[in-house]
Amino acid sequence: MALNQTEKEAIGVEVTAELSKTTYACTSLTVLSGGTANFIFRGTLVMPLPDGSQSIIIKHLKEYVAANRNFKLDVSRSVCFSIPSTLDFEEMMLNVMDSFPAVITDNFSVRTPHLQYSNCNTNTHILEDLVGTMDMKTMLVTDTKYDVLTQPMCIAIGRALGHWLRGFHNWTSAPGQVDLRDYMSGNKAMREVRYGISYGAFIDVVRKFPEIWEENREVLERVKNMAAAEYANTNLQETEESWTIVHGDFWSGNVLTPDPTTFQNQQSEGGNVFVIDWELAQYGRKEYDLGQMIGDLYERKHFEGLGSALWILQAFVSGYGVLSDKMAFRTAIHAGVHLICWYIRRDPNAPFTEAPEQIQDAIRIGTDFIVKGWMRDLTWFEGSPLACLFKHG
Numbered sequence: 084m085a086l087n088q089t090e091k092e093a094i095g096v097e098v099t100a101e102l103s104k105t106t107y108a109c110t111s112l113t114v115l116s117g118g119t120a121n122f123i124f125r126g127t128l129v130m131p132l133p134d135g136s137q138s139i140i141i142k143h144l145k146e147y148v149a150a151n152r153n154f155k156l157d158v159s160r161s162v163c164f165s166i167p168s169t170l171d172f173e174e175m176m177l178n179v180m181d182s183f184p185a186v187i188t189d190n191f192s193v194r195t196p197h198l199q200y201s202n203c204n205t206n207t208h209i210l211e212d213l214v215g216t217m218d219m220k221t222m223l224v225t226d227t228k229y230d231v232l233t234q235p236m237c238i239a240i241g242r243a244l245g246h247w248l249r250g251f252h253n254w255t256s257a258p259g260q261v262d263l264r265d266y267m268s269g270n271k272a273m274r275e276v277r278y279g280i281s282y283g284a285f286i287d288v289v290r291k292f293p294e295i296w297e298e299n300r301e302v303l304e305r306v307k308n309m310a311a312a313e314y315a316n317t318n319l320q321e322t323e324e325s326w327t328i329v330h331g332d333f334w335s336g337n338v339l340t341p342d343p344t345t346f347q348n349q350q351s352e353g354g355n356v357f358v359i360d361w362e363l364a365q366y367g368r369k370e371y372d373l374g375q376m377i378g379d380l381y382e383r384k385h386f387e388g389l390g391s392a393l394w395i396l397q398a399f400v401s402g403y404g405v406l407s408d409k410m411a412f413r414t415a416i417h418a419g420v421h422l423i424c425w426y427i428r429r430d431p432n433a434p435f436t437e438a439p440e441q442i443q444d445a446i447r448i449g450t451d452f453i454v455k456g457w458m459r460d461l462t463w464f465e466g467s468p469l470a471c472l473f474k475h476g
Protein backbone atom coordinates (compact mmCIF):
# COMPACT_ATOMS: atom_id res chain seq x y z
CA MET A 84 0.00 0.00 0.00
CA ALA A 85 1.33 3.43 -0.93
CA LEU A 86 2.26 5.80 1.88
CA ASN A 87 -0.15 8.63 2.48
CA GLN A 88 0.78 12.29 2.34
CA THR A 89 1.11 12.55 6.15
CA GLU A 90 3.54 9.63 6.25
CA LYS A 91 5.61 11.15 3.47
CA GLU A 92 5.63 14.47 5.31
CA ALA A 93 6.83 12.72 8.49
CA ILE A 94 9.82 11.45 6.51
CA GLY A 95 10.30 15.04 5.32
CA VAL A 96 10.58 16.16 8.94
CA GLU A 97 13.36 13.60 9.54
CA VAL A 98 15.21 14.77 6.45
CA THR A 99 14.81 18.44 7.43
CA ALA A 100 16.38 17.66 10.81
CA GLU A 101 19.31 15.90 9.13
CA LEU A 102 19.97 18.83 6.81
CA SER A 103 19.53 21.51 9.45
CA LYS A 104 23.22 21.22 10.40
CA THR A 105 24.48 21.57 6.84
CA THR A 106 24.64 24.31 4.19
CA TYR A 107 21.53 22.64 2.78
CA ALA A 108 19.33 23.60 5.73
CA CYS A 109 15.79 24.15 4.44
CA THR A 110 12.90 26.29 5.58
CA SER A 111 10.38 23.94 4.00
CA LEU A 112 10.09 20.75 2.00
CA THR A 113 7.51 19.84 -0.62
CA VAL A 114 6.83 16.24 -1.56
CA LEU A 115 7.23 16.09 -5.35
CA SER A 116 4.67 14.19 -7.25
CA GLY A 117 6.08 11.61 -9.60
CA GLY A 118 8.28 9.89 -7.01
CA THR A 119 7.33 6.22 -7.27
CA ALA A 120 10.44 4.47 -6.05
CA ASN A 121 11.83 6.96 -3.59
CA PHE A 122 10.97 9.93 -1.50
CA ILE A 123 11.69 13.01 -3.55
CA PHE A 124 11.36 16.45 -2.01
CA ARG A 125 12.02 19.97 -3.17
CA GLY A 126 13.62 21.94 -0.35
CA THR A 127 13.63 25.73 -0.07
CA LEU A 128 17.02 26.75 1.31
CA VAL A 129 17.49 28.95 4.36
CA MET A 130 20.51 30.53 2.57
CA PRO A 131 21.05 30.46 -1.21
CA LEU A 132 24.02 28.38 -2.37
CA PRO A 133 27.14 30.15 -3.72
CA ASP A 134 25.81 29.65 -7.28
CA GLY A 135 22.61 31.47 -6.32
CA SER A 136 20.34 28.39 -6.15
CA GLN A 137 17.48 28.88 -3.76
CA SER A 138 16.20 25.32 -3.75
CA ILE A 139 17.45 21.73 -3.88
CA ILE A 140 16.09 18.30 -4.70
CA ILE A 141 16.38 15.69 -1.98
CA LYS A 142 16.21 12.01 -2.81
CA HIS A 143 15.82 9.81 0.22
CA LEU A 144 15.68 6.04 0.16
CA LYS A 145 14.08 4.04 2.94
CA GLU A 146 14.34 0.28 3.34
CA TYR A 147 11.13 0.07 1.29
CA VAL A 148 10.28 1.94 -1.88
CA ALA A 149 7.84 4.83 -1.69
CA ALA A 150 5.08 3.23 -3.73
CA ASN A 151 4.81 -0.03 -1.84
CA ARG A 152 6.02 -0.75 1.65
CA ASN A 153 6.08 -4.52 1.18
CA PHE A 154 8.70 -4.31 -1.53
CA LYS A 155 12.08 -4.45 0.22
CA LEU A 156 15.07 -2.97 -1.53
CA ASP A 157 18.70 -3.75 -0.94
CA VAL A 158 19.90 -0.84 1.18
CA SER A 159 22.70 -2.77 2.86
CA ARG A 160 25.19 -0.03 3.70
CA SER A 161 27.52 1.00 1.70
CA VAL A 162 30.73 2.78 0.86
CA CYS A 163 30.71 3.21 4.64
CA PHE A 164 30.99 -0.57 4.88
CA SER A 165 31.86 -2.91 2.07
CA ILE A 166 28.68 -3.72 0.16
CA PRO A 167 27.48 -0.92 -2.10
CA SER A 168 23.77 -0.12 -2.05
CA THR A 169 21.51 0.89 -4.92
CA LEU A 170 21.97 4.53 -3.98
CA ASP A 171 25.75 4.10 -4.12
CA PHE A 172 25.48 2.98 -7.73
CA GLU A 173 23.41 6.04 -8.49
CA GLU A 174 25.94 8.20 -6.66
CA MET A 175 28.81 6.67 -8.62
CA MET A 176 27.09 7.38 -11.93
CA LEU A 177 26.11 10.94 -11.02
CA ASN A 178 29.69 11.65 -9.98
CA VAL A 179 31.32 10.16 -13.07
CA MET A 180 28.78 11.84 -15.36
CA ASP A 181 30.22 15.18 -14.25
CA SER A 182 33.11 14.35 -16.58
CA PHE A 183 30.79 13.47 -19.49
CA PRO A 184 30.04 16.87 -21.01
CA ALA A 185 26.57 17.99 -22.04
CA VAL A 186 25.70 16.80 -25.56
CA ILE A 187 24.31 19.64 -27.68
CA THR A 188 22.19 18.90 -30.76
CA ASP A 189 19.94 21.33 -32.64
CA ASN A 190 20.10 23.83 -29.74
CA PHE A 191 19.05 21.25 -27.17
CA SER A 192 21.60 20.45 -24.50
CA VAL A 193 21.33 17.10 -22.69
CA ARG A 194 23.11 16.31 -19.42
CA THR A 195 22.65 14.78 -15.97
CA PRO A 196 22.06 16.83 -12.80
CA HIS A 197 24.93 17.46 -10.42
CA LEU A 198 24.96 15.57 -7.16
CA GLN A 199 25.73 18.10 -4.45
CA TYR A 200 25.77 16.05 -1.27
CA SER A 201 25.28 12.49 -0.24
CA ASN A 202 25.03 10.75 3.09
CA CYS A 203 25.43 7.01 2.92
CA ASN A 204 24.31 6.54 6.52
CA THR A 205 20.91 8.07 5.95
CA ASN A 206 20.49 7.21 2.23
CA THR A 207 20.11 10.85 1.29
CA HIS A 208 21.17 12.55 -1.94
CA ILE A 209 20.96 16.24 -2.69
CA LEU A 210 20.77 17.21 -6.34
CA GLU A 211 20.71 20.53 -8.12
CA ASP A 212 17.12 21.65 -8.66
CA LEU A 213 16.44 21.69 -12.38
CA VAL A 214 13.95 24.52 -12.27
CA GLY A 215 11.65 25.17 -15.21
CA THR A 216 11.58 21.52 -16.21
CA MET A 217 8.94 18.83 -16.27
CA ASP A 218 9.36 15.11 -16.84
CA MET A 219 8.76 14.29 -20.49
CA LYS A 220 5.85 11.93 -19.73
CA THR A 221 3.95 14.73 -17.96
CA MET A 222 5.13 17.30 -20.48
CA LEU A 223 3.58 15.37 -23.39
CA VAL A 224 0.23 15.20 -21.63
CA THR A 225 0.38 18.79 -20.35
CA ASP A 226 1.04 20.03 -23.85
CA THR A 227 -2.34 18.77 -25.01
CA LYS A 228 -3.68 21.72 -22.98
CA TYR A 229 -1.21 24.35 -24.25
CA ASP A 230 -0.46 22.96 -27.71
CA VAL A 231 2.94 24.62 -28.00
CA LEU A 232 4.95 21.47 -28.68
CA THR A 233 5.48 21.56 -32.44
CA GLN A 234 6.66 18.68 -34.59
CA PRO A 235 10.08 20.34 -35.20
CA MET A 236 10.49 20.75 -31.45
CA CYS A 237 9.63 17.08 -30.78
CA ILE A 238 12.07 16.07 -33.48
CA ALA A 239 14.77 18.26 -31.95
CA ILE A 240 14.18 16.83 -28.46
CA GLY A 241 14.11 13.24 -29.75
CA ARG A 242 17.27 13.68 -31.82
CA ALA A 243 19.09 15.33 -28.93
CA LEU A 244 18.14 12.51 -26.59
CA GLY A 245 19.17 9.81 -29.08
CA HIS A 246 22.43 11.56 -29.77
CA TRP A 247 23.12 11.86 -26.05
CA LEU A 248 22.39 8.14 -25.52
CA ARG A 249 24.77 7.13 -28.32
CA GLY A 250 27.45 9.36 -26.79
CA PHE A 251 26.82 7.93 -23.34
CA HIS A 252 27.00 4.32 -24.55
CA ASN A 253 30.19 5.07 -26.53
CA TRP A 254 31.72 6.72 -23.48
CA THR A 255 30.90 3.87 -21.09
CA SER A 256 32.22 1.34 -23.65
CA ALA A 257 35.61 3.02 -23.97
CA PRO A 258 38.65 1.02 -22.81
CA GLY A 259 39.36 3.60 -20.09
CA GLN A 260 36.02 2.85 -18.37
CA VAL A 261 36.73 -0.79 -17.65
CA ASP A 262 36.92 -0.23 -13.87
CA LEU A 263 33.62 1.61 -13.95
CA ARG A 264 32.03 -1.23 -15.92
CA ASP A 265 33.38 -3.66 -13.38
CA TYR A 266 32.02 -1.64 -10.45
CA MET A 267 28.59 -1.15 -12.05
CA SER A 268 28.32 -4.85 -12.83
CA GLY A 269 27.96 -5.17 -9.04
CA ASN A 270 24.48 -3.62 -9.13
CA LYS A 271 22.95 -7.08 -8.98
CA ALA A 272 19.92 -6.05 -6.94
CA MET A 273 18.78 -3.66 -9.65
CA ARG A 274 19.61 -6.16 -12.36
CA GLU A 275 17.20 -8.56 -10.68
CA VAL A 276 14.59 -5.83 -10.38
CA ARG A 277 14.95 -4.99 -14.07
CA TYR A 278 14.64 -8.65 -15.10
CA GLY A 279 11.67 -9.18 -12.78
CA ILE A 280 9.66 -6.36 -14.33
CA SER A 281 10.47 -7.22 -17.95
CA TYR A 282 11.50 -10.65 -19.28
CA GLY A 283 10.57 -12.28 -15.99
CA ALA A 284 6.99 -11.00 -16.26
CA PHE A 285 5.87 -10.60 -19.86
CA ILE A 286 4.92 -14.22 -20.48
CA ASP A 287 2.41 -14.21 -17.63
CA VAL A 288 0.79 -11.14 -19.16
CA VAL A 289 0.50 -12.63 -22.67
CA ARG A 290 -1.01 -15.82 -21.20
CA LYS A 291 -4.00 -13.72 -20.12
CA PHE A 292 -4.74 -13.28 -23.84
CA PRO A 293 -5.10 -16.93 -24.96
CA GLU A 294 -5.43 -16.20 -28.68
CA ILE A 295 -2.17 -14.27 -28.74
CA TRP A 296 -0.45 -16.70 -26.42
CA GLU A 297 -1.34 -19.89 -28.29
CA GLU A 298 -0.08 -18.52 -31.60
CA ASN A 299 3.24 -17.27 -30.25
CA ARG A 300 4.12 -19.25 -27.13
CA GLU A 301 7.09 -21.08 -28.59
CA VAL A 302 8.97 -17.94 -29.63
CA LEU A 303 7.99 -16.07 -26.45
CA GLU A 304 9.36 -18.88 -24.30
CA ARG A 305 12.61 -18.89 -26.26
CA VAL A 306 12.97 -15.15 -25.81
CA LYS A 307 12.40 -15.50 -22.09
CA ASN A 308 15.01 -18.27 -21.81
CA MET A 309 17.53 -16.26 -23.79
CA ALA A 310 17.03 -13.23 -21.53
CA ALA A 311 17.13 -15.31 -18.34
CA ALA A 312 20.53 -16.71 -19.35
CA GLU A 313 21.72 -13.25 -20.32
CA TYR A 314 20.72 -11.67 -17.00
CA ALA A 315 22.21 -14.59 -15.06
CA ASN A 316 25.61 -14.06 -16.64
CA THR A 317 27.21 -11.35 -14.52
CA ASN A 318 30.68 -11.54 -16.10
CA LEU A 319 31.94 -8.58 -18.10
CA GLN A 320 31.50 -9.34 -21.79
CA GLU A 321 34.20 -7.11 -23.16
CA THR A 322 34.19 -8.53 -26.67
CA GLU A 323 30.45 -7.98 -27.20
CA GLU A 324 29.70 -4.59 -28.76
CA SER A 325 26.29 -4.33 -27.12
CA TRP A 326 27.42 -4.76 -23.52
CA THR A 327 28.29 -1.72 -21.47
CA ILE A 328 26.91 0.43 -18.64
CA VAL A 329 23.30 1.33 -19.31
CA HIS A 330 21.05 3.84 -17.61
CA GLY A 331 18.72 0.95 -16.85
CA ASP A 332 15.47 2.91 -16.49
CA PHE A 333 15.42 4.97 -19.64
CA TRP A 334 11.83 6.09 -20.14
CA SER A 335 10.04 9.41 -20.55
CA GLY A 336 9.46 9.76 -16.77
CA ASN A 337 13.22 9.94 -16.24
CA VAL A 338 13.89 12.67 -18.79
CA LEU A 339 13.27 16.26 -17.75
CA THR A 340 12.34 18.62 -20.59
CA PRO A 341 11.36 22.30 -20.61
CA ASP A 342 8.02 23.00 -18.97
CA PRO A 343 5.67 23.75 -21.91
CA THR A 344 4.20 26.72 -20.08
CA THR A 345 7.65 28.35 -20.17
CA PHE A 346 8.76 27.56 -23.73
CA GLN A 347 5.85 29.09 -25.54
CA ASN A 348 7.96 31.78 -27.21
CA GLN A 349 11.24 29.92 -27.40
CA GLN A 350 10.50 27.23 -29.90
CA SER A 351 13.40 28.01 -32.18
CA GLU A 352 15.85 28.55 -29.36
CA GLY A 353 15.95 25.03 -27.95
CA GLY A 354 16.43 24.33 -24.28
CA ASN A 355 17.83 22.00 -21.66
CA VAL A 356 17.04 18.32 -21.28
CA PHE A 357 18.21 16.23 -18.32
CA VAL A 358 18.53 12.51 -17.76
CA ILE A 359 17.74 11.72 -14.12
CA ASP A 360 17.21 8.73 -11.82
CA TRP A 361 20.32 6.60 -12.12
CA GLU A 362 19.45 4.02 -9.50
CA LEU A 363 19.00 1.20 -12.00
CA ALA A 364 22.25 1.93 -13.82
CA GLN A 365 23.89 -1.42 -14.41
CA TYR A 366 25.98 -3.49 -16.76
CA GLY A 367 23.69 -4.47 -19.60
CA ARG A 368 22.90 -4.31 -23.28
CA LYS A 369 22.59 -0.99 -25.09
CA GLU A 370 19.32 -2.34 -26.52
CA TYR A 371 17.79 -2.23 -23.02
CA ASP A 372 17.98 1.58 -22.98
CA LEU A 373 16.98 1.98 -26.61
CA GLY A 374 14.13 -0.53 -26.46
CA GLN A 375 12.72 0.77 -23.19
CA MET A 376 12.44 4.35 -24.47
CA ILE A 377 10.91 3.14 -27.74
CA GLY A 378 8.42 0.86 -25.96
CA ASP A 379 7.53 3.66 -23.55
CA LEU A 380 6.96 6.30 -26.24
CA TYR A 381 4.95 3.84 -28.29
CA GLU A 382 2.84 3.15 -25.20
CA ARG A 383 2.09 6.88 -24.89
CA LYS A 384 0.98 7.00 -28.49
CA HIS A 385 -1.10 3.84 -28.14
CA PHE A 386 -2.92 4.55 -24.89
CA GLU A 387 -2.97 8.34 -24.80
CA GLY A 388 -3.15 9.06 -28.52
CA LEU A 389 -0.10 11.31 -28.33
CA GLY A 390 1.23 11.73 -31.87
CA SER A 391 4.03 13.83 -30.39
CA ALA A 392 5.38 10.69 -28.67
CA LEU A 393 5.77 9.02 -32.07
CA TRP A 394 7.65 12.03 -33.48
CA ILE A 395 10.02 11.89 -30.53
CA LEU A 396 10.40 8.11 -30.89
CA GLN A 397 11.43 8.32 -34.55
CA ALA A 398 13.77 11.25 -33.99
CA PHE A 399 15.27 9.49 -30.95
CA VAL A 400 16.19 6.48 -33.11
CA SER A 401 17.62 8.67 -35.85
CA GLY A 402 19.59 10.67 -33.26
CA TYR A 403 21.10 7.45 -31.89
CA GLY A 404 22.33 6.68 -35.40
CA VAL A 405 22.70 3.58 -37.52
CA LEU A 406 22.17 0.22 -35.81
CA SER A 407 23.37 -3.15 -37.02
CA ASP A 408 20.40 -5.35 -37.95
CA LYS A 409 21.28 -7.53 -34.97
CA MET A 410 20.96 -4.58 -32.59
CA ALA A 411 17.82 -3.30 -34.32
CA PHE A 412 16.01 -6.64 -33.98
CA ARG A 413 17.08 -6.97 -30.37
CA THR A 414 15.89 -3.42 -29.66
CA ALA A 415 12.49 -4.26 -31.17
CA ILE A 416 12.26 -7.33 -28.90
CA HIS A 417 13.02 -5.23 -25.86
CA ALA A 418 10.50 -2.56 -26.91
CA GLY A 419 7.85 -5.28 -27.26
CA VAL A 420 8.58 -6.70 -23.80
CA HIS A 421 8.38 -3.20 -22.33
CA LEU A 422 5.06 -2.49 -24.05
CA ILE A 423 3.53 -5.74 -22.81
CA CYS A 424 4.72 -5.02 -19.27
CA TRP A 425 2.56 -1.88 -19.29
CA TYR A 426 0.07 -4.34 -17.86
CA ILE A 427 2.04 -4.81 -14.64
CA ARG A 428 3.28 -1.23 -14.26
CA ARG A 429 -0.24 -0.01 -13.57
CA ASP A 430 -1.79 -0.24 -10.11
CA PRO A 431 -2.99 -3.88 -9.99
CA ASN A 432 -5.98 -2.93 -7.82
CA ALA A 433 -7.22 -0.10 -10.01
CA PRO A 434 -9.94 -0.87 -12.57
CA PHE A 435 -8.90 -0.59 -16.21
CA THR A 436 -9.92 2.69 -17.80
CA GLU A 437 -8.80 1.55 -21.25
CA ALA A 438 -11.10 -0.34 -23.62
CA PRO A 439 -10.48 -4.13 -23.68
CA GLU A 440 -9.69 -3.97 -27.43
CA GLN A 441 -7.10 -1.28 -26.84
CA ILE A 442 -5.42 -3.39 -24.16
CA GLN A 443 -5.49 -6.50 -26.33
CA ASP A 444 -4.03 -4.49 -29.25
CA ALA A 445 -1.13 -3.33 -27.09
CA ILE A 446 -0.36 -6.91 -26.09
CA ARG A 447 -0.62 -8.03 -29.71
CA ILE A 448 1.62 -5.24 -31.00
CA GLY A 449 4.17 -5.91 -28.24
CA THR A 450 4.09 -9.61 -29.12
CA ASP A 451 4.59 -8.79 -32.81
CA PHE A 452 7.63 -6.65 -32.00
CA ILE A 453 9.09 -9.61 -30.09
CA VAL A 454 8.20 -12.39 -32.52
CA LYS A 455 9.08 -10.50 -35.72
CA GLY A 456 12.30 -9.35 -34.03
CA TRP A 457 13.18 -12.90 -33.08
CA MET A 458 12.41 -14.12 -36.63
CA ARG A 459 14.42 -11.19 -38.08
CA ASP A 460 11.49 -10.31 -40.32
CA LEU A 461 12.74 -7.13 -41.99
CA THR A 462 9.79 -6.95 -44.41
CA TRP A 463 7.32 -6.83 -41.53
CA PHE A 464 9.28 -4.09 -39.76
CA GLU A 465 9.51 -1.99 -42.93
CA GLY A 466 5.75 -1.50 -42.75
CA SER A 467 5.67 -0.93 -38.98
CA PRO A 468 6.14 2.10 -36.69
CA LEU A 469 9.60 0.68 -35.91
CA ALA A 470 10.80 0.91 -39.53
CA CYS A 471 13.09 3.70 -38.30
CA LEU A 472 15.26 1.09 -36.53
CA PHE A 473 16.35 -0.33 -39.88
CA LYS A 474 17.27 2.86 -41.76
CA HIS A 475 20.86 2.74 -42.89
CA GLY A 476 21.44 6.30 -43.94
Ligand SMILES: Nc1ncnc2c1ncn2[C@@H]1O[C@H](COP(=O)(O)OP(=O)(O)O)[C@@H](O)[C@H]1O
Nearest residue numbers: 117118119120121140196210211212213218360
Ligand atom coordinates in the same frame (compact mmCIF):
# COMPACT_ATOMS: atom_id res chain seq x y z
N1 LIG B 1 17.21 17.32 -10.08
C1 LIG B 1 15.89 17.49 -10.18
N2 LIG B 1 15.35 18.71 -10.44
C2 LIG B 1 14.01 18.88 -10.54
N3 LIG B 1 13.11 17.90 -10.37
C3 LIG B 1 13.57 16.65 -10.12
C4 LIG B 1 14.98 16.36 -10.01
N4 LIG B 1 15.13 15.06 -9.73
C5 LIG B 1 13.90 14.53 -9.66
N5 LIG B 1 12.96 15.47 -9.89
C6 LIG B 1 11.50 15.29 -9.88
O1 LIG B 1 11.17 14.15 -9.09
C7 LIG B 1 10.59 13.11 -9.89
C8 LIG B 1 11.10 11.75 -9.47
O2 LIG B 1 12.52 11.71 -9.52
P1 LIG B 1 13.33 10.37 -9.85
O3 LIG B 1 14.79 10.65 -9.63
O4 LIG B 1 12.94 9.90 -11.22
O5 LIG B 1 12.85 9.36 -8.72
P2 LIG B 1 12.01 8.01 -8.70
O6 LIG B 1 13.04 6.98 -8.35
O7 LIG B 1 11.00 8.24 -7.67
O8 LIG B 1 11.41 7.77 -10.07
C9 LIG B 1 10.98 13.49 -11.33
O9 LIG B 1 10.06 13.01 -12.29
C10 LIG B 1 10.97 15.01 -11.27
O10 LIG B 1 9.65 15.50 -11.36
Ligand SMILES: [Mg+2]
Nearest residue numbers: 336337359360
Ligand atom coordinates in the same frame (compact mmCIF):
# COMPACT_ATOMS: atom_id res chain seq x y z
MG1 LIG C 1 12.16 8.07 -11.92
